[in-house]
Amino acid sequence: MAGSTYDRIYRAVRSIPRGRVASYGDIARLAGLPGRARQVGYALAALPTGTSVPWHRIINHAGRISLPPEEGGLEQRIRLTEEGIRVDPGGRVNLAEHHFKVRRRRTKPAR
DNA sequence: GCGGTGACGGTCG
């Protein structure tokens, strides 16, 4: 069924435009699964090689690549760089410049 | 059916 959790997650990931990144939590929200960021990572881990899903645009909320270099983190870094996204030596991405807008203000912006 | 595990997130010290 197209309504499976994984399909929703993959669809949300596909919605991230080139040159932008989003966190696992952001994807969970876009997929209508708030608070289930772990499942996003799990779903991405299940992707087959050569998938058209842009998994490399997903990073953790610390703004860093969450995947060990040997496990694909290096590839992710290369792909991001090819999209014009700068990745620091420590694996950090400049969120202020590339974060895909998904964040919301908390209820009542205090004002 | 139970318990451990994990490409996470938010908070606290």
Add this chain to the structure above:
DNA sequence: CCGACCGCCACCG
């Protein structure tokens, strides 16, 4: 800035 803790829930043995 960073590590430790806890909460979250699907997958697997």
